[in-house]
Amino acid sequence: MNLTESLLLWYSQNKRPLPWRETLDPYKIWLSEVILQQTRVSQGMDYYHRFLAAFPDVRSLAAADEQEVLKLWQGLGYYSRARNMHHAAKEVVEKHNGIFPQTAEGLKKLKGIGDYTAAAIASICFDESTAVLDGNVARVISRLYAVETAVDTNKGRELLTDLAVQLLGNHHPGTFNQATMELGALVCTPKSPSCDTCPLAFSCEAFKRNTVTDFPVKTPKKAATVRHLNYLVISFIQNQEEFILMRKRTGNDIWKNLYDFPCIETEAAADIEQLLEKCNERGLFGGFPFTVKQVSEEYIHQLSHRRLLARFIRIAVEGTPEGDENITAVALHHIARLPLPRLIDLYLANVLLEEKFR
Ligand code: SF4
Numbered sequence: 001m002n003l004t005e006s007l008l009l010w011y012s013q014n015k016r017p018l019p020w021r022e023t024l025d026p027y028k029i030w031l032s033e034v035i036l037q038q039t040r041v042s043q044g045m046d047y048y049h050r051f052l053a054a055f056p057d058v059r060s061l062a063a064a065d066e067q068e069v070l071k072l073w074q075g076l077g078y079y080s081r082a083r084n085m086h087h088a089a090k091e092v093v094e095k096h097n098g099i100f101p102q103t104a105e106g107l108k109k110l111k112g113i114g115d116y117t118a119a120a121i122a123s124i125c126f127d128e129s130t131a132v133l134d135g136n137v138a139r140v141i142s143r144l145y146a147v148e149t150a151v152d153t154n155k156g157r158e159l160l161t162d163l164a165v166q167l168l169g170n171h172h173p174g175t176f177n178q179a180t181m182e183l184g185a186l187v188c189t190p191k192s193p194s195c196d197t198c199p200l201a202f203s204c205e206a207f208k209r210n211t212v213t214d215f216p217v218k219t220p221k222k223a224a225t226v227r228h229l230n231y232l233v234i235s236f237i238q239n240q241e242e243f244i245l246m247r248k249r250t251g252n253d254i255w256k257n258l259y260d261f262p263c264i265e266t267e268a269a270a271d272i273e274q275l276l277e278k279c280n281e282r283g284l285f286g287g288f289p290f291t292v293k294q295v296s297e298e299y300i301h302q303l304s305h306r307r308l309l310a311r312f313i314r315i316a317v318e319g320t321p322e323g324d325e326n327i328t329a330v331a332l333h334h335i336a337r338l339p340l341p342r343l344i345d346l347y348l349a350n351v352l353l354e355e356k357f358r
Helices: 003-014 026-036 039-053 059-064 064-075 080-096 104-110 116-124 134-146 154-168 172-184 272-281 330-335 342-355
Strands: 223-236 241-248 265-266 289-295 300-303 306-317 327-332
Touching: 003 154, 003 172, 026 080, 026 104, 026 306, 039 064, 059 080, 059 172, 116 172, 116 223, 134 172, 134 272, 154 172, 154 289, 223 272, 241 330, 272 289, 272 306, 300 342, 306 342, 327 342
Parallel strands: 223 306
Antiparallel strands: 223 241, 223 265, 241 327, 289 306, 300 306
8 A cells, every 4th residue: 555545544444523524515615624724623613513503605604794703703813714704705606606616726716715725625625636735734744755845935835735746646635635634633743743553654754764843844933022902991881871982993903893992002011190191182081080990910812923911901981982983882781792802802701791890
């Protein structure tokens, strides 16, 4: 048996019974691939089922309200994935009459679908003879051939793709791609690969040289940027109901179209008095008297390239501040219905919804 045959035999005997392996529907394959790009299977499974229950096909997703889509995505992070899926679903409906393009090239023209997702959908659903290069596959191939070129460079990606295509040969592309991904997820894992039970060990260069953990080679990471977020959690009472000022995030920063609180970002930990002055200047309190109720501990929230250090300053205003085009008053009991970044959700769960505000 050669390398590819060994891999396919191992896959037929060891693959996990995952719901997206029971279908060739490009919508469902697309959804599973997008969810799993940055998420473990165990965490992604619930989201997959909930998303399909709400939007069972591309037409229902295209017709959905963006806020509803983001709310379902809440907690998964990388919200551009959800926004792009929503946008691409509309493209499929409006430009392709609800039918997905059947080639990787055609799929890549849809918003948010890159080389990897396009190759996965085209090979699994439409038998296109193309190799998928996700993190798992890159790790397996780079170890099998002891590839010294960094896998996160164009040259590295081209080299690994060529090697994967050679391995694929005339075999069924969807099965081959899923088999390689599964081997990377279950056997050829990043830190402690199970080489002793690996079906490819007989031909693995890194294993032979005892240099497995040297691969995949990557370019050194830049240090994560640190951002200091000072959140103003401003509340007031109107008609005996408690309201909080919530900000819809716009622009090209993190968490676009999700909701957080009005925020003043500073280069270092800020002085509370100075912050309050700035808020007053911006008219956040509507000129009404206010009281600082609490200043939270620092919350540390790690994103892929950024480290967020956040403090929440709870302020009660005696009046009805109006906000602006992005800042609106939301009744306390409605906040949980908004799409929220995980950091905000965590703060609310810890403090606001339990204690009430006053
Ligand atoms: S032998 Fe080890 S390093 Fe090589 S492919 Fe198998 S698990 Fe990965």
